[in-house]
Amino acid sequence: EDVHIPSRRVLITGATGLLGRAVFKEFNENNWNAVGCGYRRAQPRFEQINLLDSIAVHDIIHDFQPHVIVHCAAERRPDVVESQPDAASQLNVAASGNLAKEAAGVGAFLIYISTDYVFDGTSPPYKETDVPNPLNLYGKTKLEGEKAVLENNEDAAVLRIPVLYGDVERLEESAVTVMFDKVQFSNKSANMDHWQQRFPTNVKDVATVCRQLAEKRMLDPSVKGTFHWSGNEQMTKYEMACAIADAFNLPSSHLRPITDCPVVGALRPRNAQLDCSKLEMLGIGQRTPFRAGIKESLWPFLVDKRWRQTVFH
Numbered sequence: 001e002d003v004h005i006p007s008r009r010v011l012i013t014g015a016t017g018l019l020g021r022a023v024f025k026e027f028n029e030n031n032w033n034a035v036g037c038g039y040r041r042a043q044p045r046f047e048q049i050n051l052l053d054s055i056a057v058h059d060i061i062h063d064f065q066p067h068v069i070v071h072c073a074a075e076r077r078p079d080v081v082e083s084q085p086d087a088a089s090q091l092n093v094a095a096s097g098n099l100a101k102e103a104a105g106v107g108a109f110l111i112y113i114s115t116d117y118v119f120d121g122t123s124p125p126y127k128e129t130d131v132p133n134p135l136n137l138y139g140k141t142k143l144e145g146e147k148a149v150l151e152n153n154e155d156a157a158v159l160r161i162p163v164l165y166g167d168v169e170r171l172e173e174s175a176v177t178v179m180f181d182k183v184q185f186s187n188k189s190a191n192m193d194h195w196q197q198r199f200p201t202n203v204k205d206v207a208t209v210c211r212q213l214a215e216k217r218m219l220d221p222s223v224k225g226t227f228h229w230s231g232n233e234q235m236t237k238y239e240m241a242c243a244i245a246d247a248f249n250l251p252s253s254h255l256r257p258i259t260d261c262p263v264v265g266a267l268r269p270r271n272a273q274l275d276c277s278k279l280e281m282l283g284i285g286q287r288t289p290f291r292a293g294i295k296e297s298l299w300p301f302l303v304d305k306r307w308r309q310t311v312f313h
């Protein structure tokens with residue numbers, strides 16, 4: 001029996017991570033031949049490639065000959081980047097530049113995933129042409145990664161996105177889902193940041209944007225350079241926590257909004273809202289309402305599922 005193998009090939013780095021899993025699924029389900037790479041969690045589903053190993057990177061790209069590469073792998077925890085700056089820079093900057101060079105060698109379209117943390121958050125919303133000014137080392141390494149990519153591959157794309165949520169393996173995997181236990185264990189009061197303005201974005205929406213961008217580029221070689229994508233619901237973490245409580249009919253009176261600028265950890269931009277009109281003008285985009293998206297993602301982690309019976313009986 002003939003097995004249909006799609007002719008369009010995509011390689012996804014970080015396919016074991018929060019965003020990469022969604023990107024792999026999106027391409028795989030839309031008639032692309034997708035190969036995912038991971039590192040520590042790669043086995044058994046994905047290729048195990050250390051992106052710091054330039055020979056392994058060269059070999060997989062030359063063997064697979066992808067038309068598109070979506071580069072999701074990175075060290076993205078700001079506090080880890082501050083404590084291990086050299087390792088973070090190797091992955092976020094040097095490995096990204098090398099991947100861009102290898103992509104150029106086989107004519108593959110590279111999409112480098114970047115962050116709203118390249119901006120200082122003082123004059124939102126930010127267009128692709130606005131001057132970045134990262135406040136913390138994570139933002140700096142991601143911005144240097146953007147430059148390394150575009151220097152090595154002038155036909156590549158940079159896609160900047162804000163804080164992500166989606167189907168998580170553990171609640172700690174996303175800065176949004178990690179709040180769930182504080183929300184559902186309402187016997188304890190919990191302080192929640194009400195200073196930083198965020199735009200929580202569903203990984204499925206970013207994955208769709210990556211596929212649409214790749215498909216647009218297959219038709220039009222002028223599609224390249226820097227792009228922004230973001231959800232459009234502005235919320236502090238306190239407001240996200242209240243929305244989560246509301247979505248599951250849980251109390252929120254134990255949640256306490258903290259309006260002061262946080263003093264611990266890496267510096268964060270107050271409001272790095274991304275202007276997405278450039279992608280919208282190309283007809284690209286998808287936005288899942290936060291309440292629906294977060295409910296779907298958190299449902300498996302709901303401890304008290306009793307209320308479900310009142311719905312179905």
Ligand SMILES: NC(=O)c1ccc[n+]([C@@H]2O[C@H](COP(=O)([O-])OP(=O)(O)OC[C@H]3O[C@@H](n4cnc5c(N)ncnc54)[C@H](OP(=O)(O)O)[C@@H]3O)[C@@H](O)[C@H]2O)c1
Nearest residue numbers: 014016017018019038039040041050051073074076163164
């Ligand atoms: N999460 C957010 O809120 C957010 C916000 C804005 C932008 N971003 C950007 O979005 C992208 C995806 O983030 P994410 O949240 O999906 O990250 P993540 O869940 O932390 O996943 C990181 C990925 O990088 C891989 N990786 C780490 N070291 C590697 C190495 N030496 N060689 C090969 N692969 C390696 C990991 O593989 P193993 O686990 O298998 O080792 C994993 O698949 C990143 O570029 C990040 O900067 C994320």
